Amino acid sequence: MIETSATRLLGQVFLLLLALVAQLVYAQPREELLLWHGYRGEERRALEQLLEDYNRNQPDARVKALAVPFGSFADKLSAALPRGQGPDLFIFGHDRIGGWARAGNTVAPVDDLVPARVLARFPPSLVEAMRFEGRLYGLPFNFKSTALIYNRALVRHAPETTDELLALARARTDRRRGRFGLAYSYTEPFFHGALLNSFGSGPFDADGRLALDSPGNVRSLEQLARWVREEGILPEEPNSTLVTNLFNQGRAAMVISGPWLLGEISEGIDYAVAPLPQNSESGRPLAPWVAVEGLFLSPWSGRQQAALGLMNYLTGERAALHMAMAGGQLPANLNAYTHPEVARDANTMAFRRQLETAVPIPNLPQMTLLWKPLEKALNKVVKGSASPAGELQRLQREIRRDVANLQAAGDRAGRPRSIPAWAWLGLALLALAALSPALRRRRRIAAAWREHRTAYVYILPAMLGMLLLVFFPLLYGFLLSFTDTTLLNENTPFLSRWQGLGNYASILGDWNFWYGEGAGRSINYDNFYWTLLVTICWTAGNVVLSVGLALVLALALDKPILGRTWFRLLLILPWAIPNYITALVWKGMFHPQFGVVNQALQVVGLAPVAWFDSVGASFMTGLVTNVWLSIPFMMVVILGGLQSIPRDLYEAARVEGAGRWCQFRAITLPLLKPVLVPAIILSVVWTFNMFNVIYLVSDGAPAGANDILITKAFRIGFEKYQYAYAAAYSMVILALLFAYAMWQMRVSRTLEAAR
Amino acid sequence: MTGRTVSSAGPAVPRSPLAGPVRRAAADIFSWRFALLLFAGAVVVYPLLWVVSLAFSGQQSLQLVQLPGDATAWQQLAALIPLPQQWSLENFRAVLTEQPFLRWLLNSLVVSLGTTLVGLALACSAAYAFSRFSFPGRDRGLVLFLISQMFPAVLMLIPLYVIVVQWLGLGNSWLGLVLVYAITALPFCVWMLKGYFDTLPYEIEESALLEGASRFTIFYRIILPLARPAIAVTGLFSFMTAWNEFILASIFMDDEALYTVPVGLRFFVSDYASEWGYFAAGAILVSLPVILLFLSLQRFLVAGLSSGAVKG
Structure with a gap:
């Protein structure tokens, strides 16, 4: 009876959560004009002062600014804008205009909205930078050149x-x-x-x-x-x-x-x-190239006139002066440079003169x-x-x-714009096919549910969460991988992008192992199979080293020793400090001229190594960094596992005369296995997909030879903008890891059975 | 714990009360374990010293190491130890005052503790079922959890945005982040806990069942207390998952007052110029709560079965 009360309790908790969710599901009406920017420090303060001033004088059109860190600004924009979310206005570099304009739904053209007298504030080259295929997208605000x-x-x-x-x-x-x-x-x-x-x-x-x-x-x-x-x-x-x-x-x-x-x-x-x-x-x-920071208008903004008013204000002479003097910026409104206080600043004026020869980055x-x-x-x-x-x-x-x-991909616009009836029919048939085994076995499923209800109820909340937040995104990725989606046709109807198995064929059928001919022939590092080989070496090397070393350290810490608490604390520090900075410290330590590693090599009389020039050395930099980063976690896991081993087993073994090694083999390792096996499987999966370390330390140097599959997928998706191809790449990664996990589980099960 | 080891080593030399601990410490210092730990500690600390010295230098970039050409090898080695030219708390002051850093730290704490709670609640119950019941779909279910870790997170960004912000309307709220983080940490937690539950002897539960306890009582009163080491590890893991996440937090939150601390830290880094001194100081501040948490969890890591309820 208590059992049902327990399940009821769980159910209530779940309902409570749902209610919480439901309560938050309503869109708050927005009165303010939203502006997103990536400024910080004094430029940010200058901008905020301007906005405050603007809000004082325009009580009916309040502006609310949101600063976004540089590292996620582009992602945030491309997640929000095409879906009708996001700000009314944003400030961003001009070099993405072309991509945005082609993709559509990201940025609104403003040539009909901006009067010529406003455009006359800027030098023609900067206005030209904001133009793409004859249309004007946004106003230049500041510029940056070397x-x-x-x-x-x-x-x-x-x-x-x-x-x-x-x-x-x-x-x-x-x-x-x-x-x-x-x-x-x-x-x-x-x-x-x-x-x-x-x-x-x-x-x-x-x-x-x-x-x-x-x-x-x-x-x-x-x-x-x-x-x-x-x-x-x-x-x-x-x-x-x-x-x-x-x-x-x-x-x-x-x-x-x-x-x-x-x-x-x-x-x-x-x-x-x-x-x-x-x-x-x-x-x-x-x-030099000049990057223009433009003020851009969202196509979804419901308050276009107010937004234009703000654009007008921010590019005006007063605002430009403030940005130059308080913000240390180079405003695009050239009138600012005629002000005596700005004109007296030789450095600012030197950058202003540089603008005469500088070339806007092609957009x-x-x-x-x-x-x-x-x-x-x-x-x-x-x-x-x-x-x-x-x-x-x-x-x-x-x-x-x-x-x-x-x-x-962008040119195939002649495809169906809306989903035709046969597609719905096909979908329905597919769903039916997927459901039919379940329908056929519905008796057995119902019986299983009745019989094992407690078990299912315990698992249900976790599974529902996984279904919503893991399997839906996965399904999205899966479907995406059968299309030819790129930056340029991202926002067209799904069906018009369908292309079948093309991506998979071109990934797996990549047989170009070599560049060039004869003696000048070299390995093609972009090849899928090369990257796969590197990924496997990377994963194996990392997991073996980090599990091995972590095991040794955990064993050393398992029994009391002087300063045990301190050592334990010390050894988990690499996990506690954000790895973004520690990875970069390691990169700095491997710098060929100023890195500590090479300096130390010279002290002991060895020759310095050009760490990022050869495949092997560059691989080592990533390996060392990642092992350093992953040992603490492994060690904590193993320390927890060691606690489940009853101490009296060791005493019994000692009485029987078993040596240390024998005790380790016969007691520690087998009893650690239930904890160790999942930890190893997961650490293989994580290392296989360890993006940060590769990206931050060697960045695939030399020439992409040390890229692993995940960084390759990222480059395809976010440097080449072939989203569907990247999704297919990711599905291949998933398939490989899945095969590995099944194999590993079978192996450990047969080992268990053999014992 | 220390007391026990001391007294067990004591009886050999009963002359002075200090002799036991001293001898014990001396024996520890000259053991291979101590040497190993010292070496590992040095390797771990060295790169962190760079972060620390950058944070306390009051500057934004580190002094470059340049060996004095005509010095002895010993002096040259000494030059490799990163120490700031002058010590200053300026970076910490700037990080704490120029941005609402403490506010963000608090936000992160709320989100991370929420993640830990939700994650542990979901994971413990699921792992218990996977460990103790046999039911159709058990193995497949376990594998399903794993799959979620196999798909690159960068490509989940857009679909997650659609689900959390557009469908659930949880954009700009901590609940959305907590749910996503908890589910992200779930596979590890479930697998880890299941592995640990498997090691707990089934006999205790059987006798409790015979005495008429319900499954839930057994789970809550017996299994969970016994599994404290594993719960500590998974709790720490869930906490860390939420604590260091940057990209989802900055994409979901549309209000600076709601940012978490990793988002705040990234303000110091940009394509043009990066304030690494601030970043280092902030990174150290960010790691302090983690260290405190670990310290408080430590006793669960050392006090498992050996001193737990089983024997009693």
Whole structure:
């Protein structure tokens, strides 16, 4: 009888939860104008002051701002906007306009809504940056470009040409003492833009067609390779943190960076900003890319006029002045620069002058496909593992294929817009087919339910949760994998994207194991089977090491020892601290020039290792980091498991004369198994899908050779924007892991039976 | 616990009350276990020292290591130990005052504790059924739990958004986050607890059943207390699942006052410039509650069956 009361209790708890859910299910009416932005620090304060001021004067159109961290802003927008949710207005970089406009439902064109007098506030190049296929999407708010920032103690006058720059840099470089004439993140395409554009070509030709292997682009890569490899004036493996560091310690005489660096320069450094010099090899000025932060209007906004009023206010002269003076921003409204207080600031004016030669990042959807592959290519070229011309030709072929994939999906617009009747019929038939075994066995199911009701009731809440929050998303992914969904046709009706098994065929039928011919032949690291091999090695290596080491540590901690509590606490710390920062610390420790690992190797008289240049070494960096990160968890699990082993068993064994090893084999390991086996299965699954460590530490270096399946799926989904292909990739991952889990369970069951 | 070990080692040298513990400590220090733990501790701590020294440096980026060329090997090694040039609490002050960090910390606590409660409630009951009953679909059910961990989380983002925000209307509420996190942590918890329940002797339950106790009483009064070590581990795991999650929290929440602390931490990182000093200070603050939680759970990890109810 008490049994039924227990089930009733569980049922009541569940109902309570449901009621809670239901209570929250009503949309609150919204009066305010919502603005999402990614600003922080002083720029954020400046913006908020402006909004406060606006709210004071416009009581009927209150604005509410939401700051979103940079790392999730794009995801948040693309989750909310196409579904009719999200803000009325948002501030974002202009380079995604093309993708948004093509996909639809994300951003509203404003050319009919904005009067010409407002547009006259901005320089034509910045307005042009906001245009895509003839329509205007949003207003420019601020812009960011790079310029030359130099240490005045080391460089008297800013160089006028790259020849001067080189001569200066050579004089200031002393690699043995870690001093460099010039430092910038030269492997990032955004920074390489300055060299690239100075040859006049850029990634696209005049008609917007991809032209990566144009002679000008090849020359820009050759020039960079010379700077890095022959002149040696640049540090290895640069990133923005390293560049800031070098400049702050007076180890870098000049850096190429943007206004964001100014806030981080140490007080002791006397610096100045100048526009980038003229490229002596092309006779044109270095032309950095400029990113325009635009004010965009949501197509779903019910308060368009109020939103436009705010856009007008924020781009006005007063607001622009405030953003420049209080926020340290470079406003797109050029009138701000005529104000005496702004005009007196030589640094701001240098960035303003740089705008004359700067080139807005192309806002074509193809551009977003370019960043990562181009970065990979730049890395290869500066490390000498590829020639500029050959690499750019390869890249041109690769990107053209990606673009074709993206557009092929977008072009098939002739398909049915709504779901035809036969599809419903098919669906109904499918559902019937799925249900029929259940219907046929309904007697047995009903009997099983009656007989084992207690068991089912215990499991039901968990299963319902799983059904809703795991299996629905899974079904979505499953269905998506049979389509050709990409960024460009994401918002078209589902059926018009259906393509069957095509994605699976192209993943599993990927037999291109090699690049090139004859002696120049190398492994094709993009190949699915190579990635699978790396993933298996990665998983096996990690699980064996982390379980083994965790077991040793847990055993060492199981019996009392001096400072046991402290050791236990110490050893779980890597789990407690967010792994985002510790993974990056490990990456820093493996830096070839300034990393501790190489410094320590040198202290003991060994040669430094270029950690990210070879497949094996780069694999090691990820392995070490991940083992370090996963030991604590494993150790805690095993410590918990060790507690279930009755102590008297050991005493009995000792009486029988069993040694330590014998006790471990005969008692500890078998009795730990019920805890260890699920932990191992799960840790295999997690390591197989361990995205963060690979992404943050080696980032697949060199050239994607160390990508595992999950990072590959991510790159396909979020760097190539082929969502359906990524979903199919994920389904393959799921199938592989499922097969593994079934095998593992069968093995442990047969072992159990054999005993 | 310490008291017992001391007294058991004591009788050999009864001269001074201190001699026992001292000898014991000396024996510990020279054991291989201690050496191993010391070494492991050093390896674990070294990268964390970088985080700590960055947090206390008052600056946003670390001093670069550059070996003094003409120093002795010993000096060179000393140069590898990360210590800030001057100690400062500036980063902590900025993190705590420039943003509603404590508020976010509190939000995270609510969400994480909610996740732990919901997750444990669901997991304990399910795991108990999987461990103690045999019913049709038991094995398949267990495998179903596993599947959820096999699909890459990044690709679940959009469907989860649709379900939680659009269907359930739980956008911008902690309940939505709690549900998602609890379900995310569920597979591990169920498997872990089931494994642990399997190790508990069935005889106790049988005798309790014979005495007329209901299943629920047995579950609640006998099994759960016995399984404390496993519950501590799974509870910690559920807590951590919610504690460090960033992307869903920032996508579901549309109000800065409702952000959780990992979202707040990510404000310090962007594509252009990142304030790593603030991030490090914030990361240390974020890990403090976890450490406290672990400290309070420790006694469950050491006091299991050996001192538990079975013997009594």
